[in-house]
Amino acid sequence: MSVVPASEAAIATAGAAIRTGALVAFPTETVYGLGADATNGEAVARIFAAKGRPRFNPLIVHVAAIEDARTLARLSPLAERLASSFWPGPLTMVMPRKVTSGLSDLVTAGLDTVAIRMPAHPVARQLIAAAGRPLAAPSANRSGHVSPTLASHVAADLGERCAMILDAGPTRHGLESTVIGVDSDDVVLLRPGAITADDIAAVAGCDVRRALDANGKPVSPGQLASHYAPKAAVRLNVMRPRPGAGLIAFAGDVPPHDGPVINLSPEGNLVEAAAGLFAALRNLDAAGVSEIDVMPIPDVGLGEAINDRLRRAAAPR
Ligand code: TXA
Ligand code: MG
Numbered sequence: 001m002s003v004v005p006a007s008e009a010a011i012a013t014a015g016a017a018i019r020t021g022a023l024v025a026f027p028t029e030t031v032y033g034l035g036a037d038a039t040n041g042e043a044v045a046r047i048f049a050a051k052g053r054p055r056f057n058p059l060i061v062h063v064a065a066i067e068d069a070r071t072l073a074r075l076s077p078l079a080e081r082l083a084s085s086f087w088p089g090p091l092t093m094v095m096p097r098k099v100t101s102g103l104s105d106l107v108t109a110g111l112d113t114v115a116i117r118m119p120a121h122p123v124a125r126q127l128i129a130a131a132g133r134p135l136a137a138p139s140a141n142r143s144g145h146v147s148p149t150l151a152s153h154v155a156a157d158l159g160e161r162c163a164m165i166l167d168a169g170p171t172r173h174g175l176e177s178t179v180i181g182v183d184s185d186d187v188v189l190l191r192p193g194a195i196t197a198d199d200i201a202a203v204a205g206c207d208v209r210r211a212l213d214a215n216g217k218p219v220s221p222g223q224l225a226s227h228y229a230p231k232a233a234v235r236l237n238v239m240r241p242r243p244g245a246g247l248i249a250f251a252g253d254v255p256p257h258d259g260p261v262i263n264l265s266p267e268g269n270l271v272e273a274a275a276g277l278f279a280a281l282r283n284l285d286a287a288g289v290s291e292i293d294v295m296p297i298p299d300v301g302l303g304e305a306i307n308d309r310l311r312r313a314a315a316p317r
Pocket of ligand 2: 138139147
């Protein structure tokens with residue numbers, strides 16, 4: 001395994017490695033991704049093997065330019081409008097896949113749609129350019145575990161499985177991209193994320209539907225109930241933490257507690273809380289607690305995505 005600072009030379013080497021079918025972990029503005037050439041079936045298969053990811057869970061394809069998105073998928077006028085407002089940035093759009101896309105069928109898990117995003121992080125953009133290929137990239141964690149916001153998180157989960165880990169420090173948003181399904185006049189929220197549903201609705205000029213299955217669960221394939229899970233058990237909406245548990249606090253009124261406490265944002269800022277959430281889960285695991293208690297977090301704006309991740313972290317495994 002090699003964690004290397006994301007210098008220009010390292011990015012060039014990483015791009016060449018991608019072209020040979022290797023896996024490279026790289027920073028995005030959301031979380032670190034585990035990248036492979038999306039047109040190379042063997043390379044994409046390596047991603048599923050490295051993560052232990054079920055093959056029915058499709059991957060996001062990362063592009064550096066809107067023209068590249070248009071060669072892979074059919075963008076409706078609504079999708080074009082959302083792209084011009086939110087790309088580059090943490091929005092993933094699921095759209096009809098073009099038969100001429102050249103993507104490996106594994107990337108889309110056999111679906112006739114493809115999830116595409118244009119990341120804003122300069123290292124991600126330079127890597128896509130250096131590889132000269134669209135990059136299939138899930139979050140660079142073991143399947144079901146907490147997503148990585150630092151290169152060291154990737155090394156701990158997948159170190160031996162990647163040719164290189166490009167290190168550019170902590171990721172800015174700390175939560176994955178928002179995933180939406182877009183057709184000609186409709187937007188469905190498949191995974192809440194770094195861009196809020198309200199932001200998207202304002203640009204789309206229509207409501208963002210919450211797609212739910214018969215059990216009231218989001219329908220994005222592979223959005224398993226248990227996900228983002230630390231080793232410790234997780235309890236939500238806790239006002240009276242159990243002695244010895246780790247406590248994830250939010251805002252000012254923290255109850256007295258005799259175990260480790262991480263306050264995601266003493267000022268009650270949801271952007272700051274999102275950025276620190278996954279590292280807090282990993283750090284409390286590292287502190288050796290067997291339970292993590294989490295104070296209530298308001299379910300507005302970015303809080304929707306934070307609470308989505310917390311519910312999955314707390315779900316029965
Ligand atoms: O911020 C992010 O999105 C990060 C960085 C690395 O870009 N990537 C990421 O990928 O979170 P991953 O694989 O952990 O999550 C991809 C999500 C999954 O919930 C998957 O089911 C959904 O996108 N997805 C991918 N293709 C889809 C499709 N064709 N239809 C519906 N959902 C899809
Ligand atoms: Mg993931």
